[in-house]
Amino acid sequence: MPTIKSSYLGNLRTSSTHLQSGKNILTDAPVDNNGKGEAFSPTDLVASALGSCMVTIMGIVAENNGHKLDGLDWEVTKVMQSNPRKIAEIIVDFQWEDPISDPVLIQKLKNAAKTCPVALSLDSEIKQTINFNF
Known part of the structure; x- marks a missing residue:
């Protein structure tokens, strides 16, 4: 059984959901690597x-x-x-x-x-x- 389900949201951002808890984490590419740096990389x-x-x-x-x-x-x-x-x-x-x-x-x-x-x-x-x- 999977632990995490993830999706690419565009603009170098991803969303990952911990399936057991339902908690979500967003990631962004860092500013020094073409990203927005608005979330954890x-x-x-x-x-x-x-x-x-x-x-x-x-x-x-x-x-x-x-x-x-x-x-x-x-x-x-x-x-x-x-x-x-x-x-x-x-x-x-x-x-x-x-x-x-x-x-x-x-x-x-x-x-x-x-x-x-x-x-x-x-x-x-x-x-x-x-x-x-x-």
Whole structure:
């Protein structure tokens, strides 16, 4: 059974619907690649998926150890290269105002993030720079 149904809307825009939830995502080509840049680009979604996947797996580990990730935020920077145009690097910067004080659990969280399914699925040529600011 399909997971996502997508359509081309014209003008370098697509629409994708997550079939289980009915939630919709639009993408646009970025301005520097002939697009409007009015929505995530497909490569933005890849970069965003890395950070979201990391936090999801960290959340599972935290909850399995009786903790929550309240107050954890992150920023993602996507670095593109040309010839061929592709993602060269994804930088994820985590900030946590009031982190868990257990150093063993903190290391488990970091290890979980670095081995999330998206991190393991990305081509090894894409540099993953992960900064844990906690």
